[in-house]
Amino acid sequence: MSNETETKQLKANAKPEEPTTFVAYIQRWFMRVRAGDLGSLPIILGLIVIAAIFGTLSEGIFFRERNFVNLLLQTSGVAAIAIGVVFVLLIAEIDLSVGFVSAVGGVIMTLLLRESHTDWPWWAAVGAALLAVLVIGLIHGIIITKASVPSFVVTLAGLLAWSGVVLILTTEFSTAGTIVIQDDIILGVANSYLPTNWSWIVFALIVAGYAIYELTQMNSMRQRNLASKPVSVIVAQVLSLAILAGATVWYANLDRGVPTSAVIVVIFAGIWTFVASRTKFGRYVYAVGGNPEAARRAGINVDGIRIACFMISSFMAGIGGIILASRLRSVDTNTGGNSLELNAIAAAVIGGTSLFGGTGKVTNAILGALIIASVDNGMGLMGWPSGVKFVVNGCVLLAAVLIDSISRRNRSASGLA
Amino acid sequence: MSQKPLLELKSVSKNFGAVQALYKVDFRVFPGEVMALVGDNGAGKSTLIKGIAGIHTFNDGEVQFDGKPVSITSPRDSAALGIEVVYQDLALADNLDVVNNMFLGREKTTSFGTLDELSMESEALATLESLSVTTIRSVRQAVAGLSGGQRQAIAVAKAVMWNSKLVILDEPTAALGVAQTRQVLNLVRRLADRGLGVILISHNLHDVFEVADRVTVLRLGQDVGEHFVKETTQQKLVEAITAGELTHVPGMQEA
Numbered sequence: 105m106s107n108e109t110e111t112k113q114l115k116a117n118a119k120p121e122e123p124t125t126f127v128a129y130i131q132r133w134f135m136r137v138r139a140g141d142l143g144s145l146p147i148i149l150g151l152i153v154i155a156a157i158f159g160t161l162s163e164g165i166f167f168r169e170r171n172f173v174n175l176l177l178q179t180s181g182v183a184a185i186a187i188g189v190v191f192v193l194l195i196a197e198i199d200l201s202v203g204f205v206s207a208v209g210g211v212i213m214t215l216l217l218r219e220s221h222t223d224w225p226w227w228a229a230v231g232a233a234l235l236a237v238l239v240i241g242l243i244h245g246i247i248i249t250k251a252s253v254p255s256f257v258v259t260l261a262g263l264l265a266w267s268g269v270v271l272i273l274t275t276e277f278s279t280a281g282t283i284v285i286q287d288d289i290i291l292g293v294a295n296s297y298l299p300t301n302w303s304w305i306v307f308a309l310i311v312a313g314y315a316i317y318e319l320t321q322m323n324s325m326r327q328r329n330l331a332s333k334p335v336s337v338i339v340a341q342v343l344s345l346a347i348l349a350g351a352t353v354w355y356a357n358l359d360r361g362v363p364t365s366a367v368i369v370v371i372f373a374g375i376w377t378f379v380a381s382r383t384k385f386g387r388y389v390y391a392v393g394g395n396p397e398a399a400r401r402a403g404i405n406v407d408g409i410r411i412a413c414f415m416i417s418s419f420m421a422g423i424g425g426i427i428l429a430s431r432l433r434s435v436d437t438n439t440g441g442n443s444l445e446l447n448a449i450a451a452a453v454i455g456g457t458s459l460f461g462g463t464g465k466v467t468n469a470i471l472g473a474l475i476i477a478s479v480d481n482g483m484g485l486m487g488w489p490s491g492v493k494f495v496v497n498g499c500v501l502l503a504a505v506l507i508d509s510i511s512r513r514n515r516s517a518s519g520l521a
Numbered sequence: 522m523s524q525k526p527l528l529e530l531k532s533v534s535k536n537f538g539a540v541q542a543l544y545k546v547d548f549r550v551f552p553g554e555v556m557a558l559v560g561d562n563g564a565g566k567s568t569l570i571k572g573i574a575g576i577h578t579f580n581d582g583e584v585q586f587d588g589k590p591v592s593i594t595s596p597r598d599s600a601a602l603g604i605e606v607v608y609q610d611l612a613l614a615d616n617l618d619v620v621n622n623m624f625l626g627r628e629k630t631t632s633f634g635t636l637d638e639l640s641m642e643s644e645a646l647a648t649l650e651s652l653s654v655t656t657i658r659s660v661r662q663a664v665a666g667l668s669g670g671q672r673q674a675i676a677v678a679k680a681v682m683w684n685s686k687l688v689i690l691d692e693p694t695a696a697l698g699v700a701q702t703r704q705v706l707n708l709v710r711r712l713a714d715r716g717l718g719v720i721l722i723s724h725n726l727h728d729v730f731e732v733a734d735r736v737t738v739l740r741l742g743q744d745v746g747e748h749f750v751k752e753t754t755q756q757k758l759v760e761a762i763t764a765g766e767l768t769h770v771p772g773m774q775e776a
Contacts, residue, residue, distance in 0.1 A: 328643050331659075382635040384628050387617075391625055394614035401612045402626025403597075462616035 126336035146507045147455060147471045154475065158482030165485055169359035175474075175481050176356060177294060180365035181206075181428035183473035185444070186451035187369075187376055188420025190469045191413040193452055194380075194393045196461025197248070197255035199417045201262030202448050205240050206425030207270045207440025209233040213426055214435045215277055217287045226289045234422045240266070241418025245411030255414075267440065274437045282436040285429060293368065294431035297361030306367065307353045315342045365427045369470065372423060376416075376466045389413060393461030424448070450497070451476050454504040458512075475500065525588050527552045527718040528573065528604075528687055533582030535568050542568040545582070545768070546744045548737055550687065550718040555709060557721045557729040557750070560739035561762055566722050569739070570689055573720075574606045575599040587686075605680035606689040611672055615665035619657060620645045622664050623679045648682045649674075652708060670701025677708055687718040694728055706732045726755050740765040 137145060158166040165171060185202050192199045213233035216224040224232070244262055248255045274281050285291055298306065318338045325332035356362045380386035391399040392409050400406050428444075429435050455472030457464025479500055483493045530548040534541070543565045550556045560566050572579045575593040584591055586602050593599050599606075613622050620638070623645045629637040645660050654674045657667070664672060673693050680688050690709065694702040709732050713719050723729050729736055730750055738746045738761040745765025748758070 324639055328639055330639060330642055330646075384630065384636065387621060387625075387628060387636060390616060391614045391621075394616035395612065397610075398612035398614045398622075398625065401596075401608075404626055462614070 125334055126340070129334065129337045144456065144465075144468055144471060146504070146511075147468065147475060150454075150475055150504075151471070151478065154478045154482065158478070158485065162482065162485045166482055169355060171481065171485070173297075173356050173359045173361070173363065175477055176352075176366045177363050177431060178481055179470070179473050179477040180294065180363065180369050181424045181431060182444070182447050182451055182476055183369045183424075183470045184372060184427055185421050185424035185448035186455065186469040186473050187373055187466055188417040188424075189448050189452040190455070190457050190464050190466050191376075191380075191389060191416045192255070193449075193457045193459060194389050194461060194464055195410055195413050196393050196459075197410065197413070198449070198459075199244070199255065199259045199414060199421075200445055200449075201240075201244065201259040201266055202417060202421040202424075203443070203445030204263055204266035204270055204440040205237055205418050206421040206428065206444065207435070208240065208266050208273075208425070209237045209422030210425035210429035210439055211270055211273050211283070211435045212236050213290070214283050214285050214429055215273065217285060217290065218277075218283065219286050226287045229287070230290070230426060233426065234419060237418045237422035237425075238415055241415035242411065244418070245414035248414065249407040249410050263445065270435075270440055271437055274435060274439070282434050284434045290426070290430050291433060292364060292430075294363065294365040294427055295433070296364050297356075298364065298367060300357050300361065303353045303357060303362045306362075307349055310349060310370075311342065311346045314345055318342065365430070368423070368427065372420065373467055373470055376420075380466055385409070385412070390462055393463075421448075447476050447497075448473075450501045450504070453508070454501065456508065458508070459505075472504075475504075524551065526550060526585070527587060529585040530569075530573075530579075531583040531585070533569075533572065533579040533584065535565075535572060535577070535579050535581075541742055543572070543579070543742045546739070546742075547747075548744065549747075550720055552686070552718050553713055553716045554734040555713045555719045555721055555732055557723060557733035557736040558739065559723060559726065559729060559736055559758065559762060563741075564739040564762075565742040566739055567691075568742075570606065570691065570720070570722065573599065573604060573689065600683075603684060603686035604689065605683065605685040605687070607673075607676045607680050607691065607693065609691045609695060611676040613664045613672055613676060616663060618663050619660040619667075619675055622675060623648070623682060625679075627683070644682070645678075648678050652678055652681070652711060654678060654708065656704065668701060669697050670704050673697065673701075673705050674708060677705075677712070681712060681715075681717065685717065687720070688712055689720040689722075691722045692724065693721070694723070694725060702728070726758055729758075730755065738762055738765055741767060743767055 155166065185206055189199060189202060210233070213229045216222050216229035216232055217226065240262070244255075244258055247253055248258050274283060277283060315338075318333070318341065322332045322335070322338060353362055380389065388399065388404045388409050391402070391404060392406050396406055399409075425440070429439065432439075451472035452464070452469045453459060453472065454475050455465070455468035455470070457469065476497070479496060480493070483496060488496075526549040528548075528550045530546060532545045532547060533543060534545055535543040546565070546569060548569065558566050558569065568577075571577050573584075573593065575596045575598045578592075578594050584593060586604075591598075591602060593602070593604075614625065617625070620642050624641050629641050629644075631637045642660060649657060649660070652674070656671055657674070664675065667675065677688070677690070677693070693705050693709065697705060706728060709719060709721060713734070721729070721733060733750050736748050736750055736753070736758065737744055738748075738758060740762060745767065746761045
């Protein structure tokens with residue numbers, strides 16, 4: 105075969121794979137779903153089912169504006185922690201310590217804020233707390249990589265040790281085991297709401313930013329003659345984002361408004377999505393999760409990437425800890441308990457991040473956290489006993505992992521992954 | 522074959538403790554030729570390749586690249602010279618797509634420091650096109666969904682993309698079917714036709730006769746013959762592999 109005909113064949117073969125019309129795009133999406141590449145579909149269907157169940161059981165209370173804003177508040181803390189967990193899951197490791205590491209962050213911040221003692225400004229207290237959790241992540245990462253101890257064991261040890269640190273700090277510095285937060289800005293994190301006009305400005309920025317990004321991307325792809333999404337698909341994607349985010353903002357504004365903590369989580373999700381998908385570091389994280397040997401041979405500092413992922417996990421746990429402390433307006437001996445780490449890991453896994461590394465998205469961790477929070481919220485409304493709650497939570501996690509494993513089997517059968 | 526060799530090993534030796542893995546091996550590759558390296562298990566093929574790739578260093582002997590003596594002490598040294606190795610396990614990340622795999626560790630970035638996906642995609646397409654790799658339908662699909670031959674093609678394309686001068690292929694057809702083997706052998710031939718030196722390690726003499734220009738036979742760590750493929754037969758090669766004459770009997774103390 106001459107080179108010329110082969111080249112022609114390449115062109116003929118390479119281009120049509122990417123659909124060019126709206127209908128073709130939808131058809132391909134259906135094909136991928138049937139082949140087992142479900143994307144965020146199970147999470148969204150799951151949310152609808154959960155909402156339907158608790159909406160009916162609670163006779164509509166679940167859907168009230170007030171409960172909707174509560175739901176956003178409940179989601180924030182776990183979502184922040186889950187975003188960090190995604191990074192350790194991506195490199196096929198696990199971090200069981202995030203619950204109590206978040207508590208360490210919250211407690212350190214609260215202690216430094218006490219007006220009667222240190223009385224640090226809020227930013228210094230937050231900075232010190234985040235620095236402390238970063239060091240914790242560094243310690244975990246170094247032990248795991250340099251001493252080759254499985255992350256499961258190291259972070260399990262971390263879970264025990266850091267829960268002890270929380271207990272020591274809270275009992276040492278208070279008589280009743282509860283330390284109240286007095287700083288208005290920190291209290292505002294989970295107890296203040298965006299003013300209506302600001303909420304719409306944020307909404308407009310997000311939607312416009314997304315639209316501009318997609319359009320410039322399409323434009324430069326066309327200039328280079330690469331296959332790109334059709335305009336109609338981009339319009340549909342921007343519209344669905346606008347409708348979803350718009351409905352959220354509008355409905356939250358009927359009650360108290362969009363919680364500040366939710367905005368903080370969205371900002372961090374944006375930053376980490378950018379890091380994961382647009383930077384060399386993010387690419388290396390996926391490579392280390394997919395094939396560490398390939399990453400090593402490509403000259404990637406595999407241990408460095410691993411350590412950085414544990415630091416990200418601890419850092420986001422710290423952010424989550426601050427949000428949770430603000431929500432409760434205090435820290436106590438019980439902070440970080442109630443299987444917080446398991447909820448955060450479950451949120452990441454329900455969000456479609458594989459426990460075997462290499463696949464997962466930061467944003468889907470928020471959806472996963474929303475599922476966990478919805479179930480919690482619904483069961484709380486119904487006043488179910490905590491035993492039942494644990495059983496239900498376990499079933500939700502199991503269902504998520506089952507869906508993942510079944511769709512994975514279909515995917516490998518149809519050669520998608 | 523009048524020009525000077527691209528890579529020339531003169532009397533290189535390597536021992537691991539008491540084990541003499543290579544003993545005074547001479548080996549030459551010219552630009553634009555496929556040099557096959559054959560030998561039984563334990564003959565020292567891998568040791569030789571690893572020495573060239575800088576995974577370990579030879580204890581003795583001289584290495585010349587482009588006519589100049591060089592010292593290759595790390596994989597980075599060999600990469601800097603333009604030597605790329607495609608190992609048998611290919612080392613592709615299944616979860617990443619074709620473009621990302623081809624650029625892994627050498628990503629292009631924009632002036633903002635973000636990944637420049639578009640120029641990487643263009644360049645990957647151009648490289649695949651220049652190698653006439655026609656079977657890959659989309660460079661944005663995950664490598665997990667590709668066949669063995671396609672994966673081999675990606676690994677080879679990845680190796681030649683960096684202005685490499687010498688490509689070493691370790692058993693590239695070992696796990697492939699008939700049609701895929703054909704595709705990969707065609708690809709190997711095209712690399713040499715582009716002026717690269719190619720070292721092909723193979724157990725399959727059929728492949729060697731189909732694609733190689735010359736063949737070096739190793740036996741028990743020594744080179745027992747360098748032949749033009751056109752001037753030898755499979756029969757002679759098998760004899761050399763199994764019973765080639767040794768200058769040094771393993772286990773015997775040197776005088």
